[in-house]
Amino acid sequence: MANPNCPKCHGKGFFKKQDGSVTTCFDCLMSGDMDQHDENLKDADIKI
């Protein structure tokens, strides 16, 4: 699970940027708490 107290993604592990694209939350990614079964993310426009 991502950090539910994360100010960026609020525990979702990703968030929508101001330009409307969805990006992975690196704060949670680096903390190693990312949930791997994020099927719905595959259709999203993820820019690493």
Ligand SMILES: [Zn+2]
């Ligand atoms: Zn986060």
